[in-house]
Amino acid sequence: MRTLTMTTFAILLAACSASTSQEPPAGALPDRPADTSSSAAEAPVPEATGTPDGRPGDPNPHIPGDMAASARVAEIRISPSPVVIARGEQTLVQGVLLDGSGTRVAGARWAVLVPNGLEVESIKDSVPDAYLFSGARPGRYEVPVSLPRVVGGAIEWNRIASFPVLVKDWPVARIDLEPMPYGAYAGSVFGLEARAITTRGTVHETAEVEWSSSDPEVVSVTRDGIATFRTSGDAVLTASAEGIDGSLAVRVQPNPVRSVELEASRSEVRTGDVVHLRTMVSGDANRRLTDVRVDYSISMVQGTPDGAEIFEDGTFVANAPGIYGVMATAGGRSATVILRAAPRDVRRPARLVGRGPVAHVTTSDLWVFEGRDGRDYAYTGTHAQGGGERMYAWDVTDPASPVLTDSVVVDARVVNDVKVSDDARWAVITREGASSRRNGIIVLDLADPAHPSVLAELTDSLTAGIHNVWINGDVVYAVNDGTSAMHIIDLANPAKPAHIGRWEVRPGEQDKTLHDVWARDGLAYLSYWDDGLIVLDVGAGLKGGTPRGPVFVSQYRYRTYQPEEYGNTHTAYRYGDYVFTGDEIFGCGDCVNGPRGYIHVIDVSDIENPMQVARYEVPEAGAHNIWVEDGLLYIAYYQGGLRVVDVSGELRGDLYRQGREVAWFQSTGSEGDAIVPNSPLAWGPQPHKGNVFVSDMNSGLWVVRIEPQTAPLAP
Amino acid sequence: MDRSALGRIFVFSIVAAGAGLLGANEAAALTSERSAIAASAPLAYPAAGLPARAASVSAAPDTLKPGARLPTARYWLFVANESSDLVSRVRFGPEGAALEDDIEVGIMPADLDGAHGVSVSPDGRHVYVSLAHGTPFGKLWSYRTADGVLTDSVTVGLFPATIGITPDGSLGFVVNFNLHGNPVPSSVSAVFLPEMVEVARIETCIKPHGSRVNHAGTLHYSVCAGDDHLVEISVERLEISRIVKLTPGSERVLAGPGEAAAPGGGADTPVCGPSWVVPSFDDRRVYVTCNRNGQVLELDAATLSVTRRFRTGKGPYNLAVSSDGRLLLATNKGDQSVSVFDLASGEELARVPTTRPITHGVVVSPDNRYAFVSNEAVGATRGTVDVIDLDSLEIVASTELHHQPGGIDLWRSEPLP
Structure with missing residues (x-):
């Protein structure tokens, strides 16, 4: 058993089994210049006999060292300590390896792991136990250290501790x-x-x-x-x-406040209604004071504790019914108003109208429209599991009995997106996984919408695969998986699609991911993953942009914690003064039963300064595609099924807690009519002629009606 | 990272397609798929919250071709199914070829993560899989071969593809193919495999592909599909040692990256379009596919000059050399076949048709008795692994996998009593 002692600068090893590790003491590094000349921790230690660094004939000098020596290591002292690197500079970081008696061990194998953003090069072949750290990206990093051991004749590496590294920005x-x-x-x-x-x-x-x-x-x-x-x-x-x-x-100055008065825009509200408080602060002779800090608080509650929120700007919203006393304080004086919040009472029953089960392949996006023949159709794409090579055409004129009329087979393994032109004359479907590795888009002729046929394809410069598209008049915006750019395609003649431009954030840089695009009224909204929401002028007259020549308007980046940090802006939809964006998060620490992510409500009333004001998050589920119409937000919430949310009026705070959820429908297929039975995975929603159509990845097409309620919705 | 944290939530069985889902446009196209589905037993995948281990996959083994010589060993391989995000473990022996099991890879069920390259560590304890797609960068994942458990991963560049490993298993070289990105120089990531740490990213060329380390462990080779280059990297220095221009008529060793990037150093429009490179068994030769003009080039490893040319089928893609130095095999991606060359004479001994189109990878068994070939197929049709007897030069067994099987490597073999 190895001795376990702790010092400030040394990494000490726990009993070296594969399952044990010893984390170093936490704590921020002092913000001082790097010291590469010497180490406070590097006390002189006697040299022990050990295997020379590297082995004769070792074909790889990058992991020199001896296993037997590694087994003796009880402590590694990192020098310098702390490791502080100036941006753009390099620092040599050396390990001093000690055995249990404090004797220096030479020739042992050990390694550091390099966190993203840090650049480290092993120089052990020229300087024993040394790495060269480069300060490429400023930040604070925790660098794990590993030692090998022999288990069953093979080498296993175990993370045994870590040490902090600070890469300081420019001076x-x-x-x-x-x-x-x-x-x-x-x-x-x-x-x-x-x-x-x-x-x-x-x-x-x-x-x-x-x-x-x-x-x-x-x-x-x-x-x-x-x-x-x-x-x-x-x-x-x-x-x-x-x-x-x-x-x-x-x-x-002396406190000038003599009185505080408080008014509310409304005193009788429902949960979720936004109340604006107006505070008037007066000084001597009733002189109005406008530069005095006002603090708001909820001073009294009759109802659910923590049932309401008051924001710094004096905006109040109740999450739960109750009576709330809201107090404004300025200069030691205060005033209170009483606000009564009734239940929002927007619940409506969701009833299954019809189904188009797809049980042998996963389903992707959908589009529902009235065809040129006056009948209603739903087109659904297919995804990889089972072979996503086709788009299905359903006649949904009778929504209770969707009839599969035909399908289009293409060389693909995912038909991720389906979009139909405004005049319903043509459609675009996207391809990924083509056997030729030339994916691109396919244009369909909808002269006979029950039997769409391939009219044209465009693969040049789109070989990577197209994840999503949006049709804006006779222009198609395509999300290129390879370039992470929005490619602009002219479909004035749908039989001859032609490139006319492209737009991308941070041109020339590779670390970006464009996922979706949506446009209306001359503005395009790009869901740019870690770059957030980006708004482009494509004909709104704001910045001189045109459908063929977008011009940047604004960007809003945000982070979601699940519990790790994510950007993952996946989809966007504009309605009124708000853009609703959704995250898509797989593989996170909380993703025990599938994806996570939620809806961010971004106020774009000042389009050049977007700001998040509200959120809607179903616990333990992940948001996917959305649609907003007539004050209702429709969300295909993956394992959370279809969610319908009242987004009428002004929005602020936590919409889920405010009782704004109107309906909830689980698109759960059963054995034999779903590729995955008993497991909803709602992909996309679209309201159409009084019904809501939902594509579910695991079970196909669903038609749902949100029935009226006895009490009317908010005006 | 525990695989149970990956968030994959599918539980499904593939069943025969409902007749009601077939439309006029697809009847013919679906025939092959329906046959394929009918031929397979239902597949099961792990449920959310259940132990991460993929459920055992049972499929009827494709029996050995009647009259074929009996294998004297049993062989296991790993094959990446790029459009299913599954890595299949395939067994071949006297009973034929069979899909034994699958490892789920990737974290984005709503997207294709794109399992592309597969390489088994020299000690057989790990299988490394390159995932081509990310947001935006791809990853190299490491799994234990014994039980398919994910042990670690590392982010590399755009569209990581082929993986070459040093003989001691310490370094893996992953080419960042960047197949669909802007045509700018990409790189080779050198990964310290025991800790899955990227220790160097060496900028090489446009669309690097193929990745192999010589048997001495001193040199790494990759090629550049986008600018007709062969790149040699010093494993010791982790930097480019030589670059060869492969454009027919202009083959030569370039002065260095400077000349490679200068006008005339590369090819504006690749003519050779190299896709793979492999050293000979004795490291004295290097073989390169010219995917665009249907050739395999042989280069002297010392001078990197072209010594021979082998005419192949359309679109030669991957290569393998038998360890006895007798045979060279090239998959012909464009015409569904494998060319087998006698290296002594240079003669094409056979062009073996494969069971499905888009012939992709090839690996030769250590005893040089068999070659295993992956075939991607098209669309929803499943791909296969074919087993070619290197004596009779014919397919003696085949088994169906999932969608777009590509990267392939041999895991182990056991002599039969």
């Missing part, structure tokens, strides 16, 4: 201070903002800005910038990082 050049958001009045408390700017003019990614006050008796400030204005007087607030300061002279 700090200046500190930018934001203006104070409120007046400096005695008794006020609010946050201050400052940013460190690098010598390259970029926002510093690793520097921690620390605040201080020249006179805490007048105004005190926490390290992270929460200022408490205590009494009248003068003080200087300073934000510092890496020895660079930015200062703000403050003159604290």
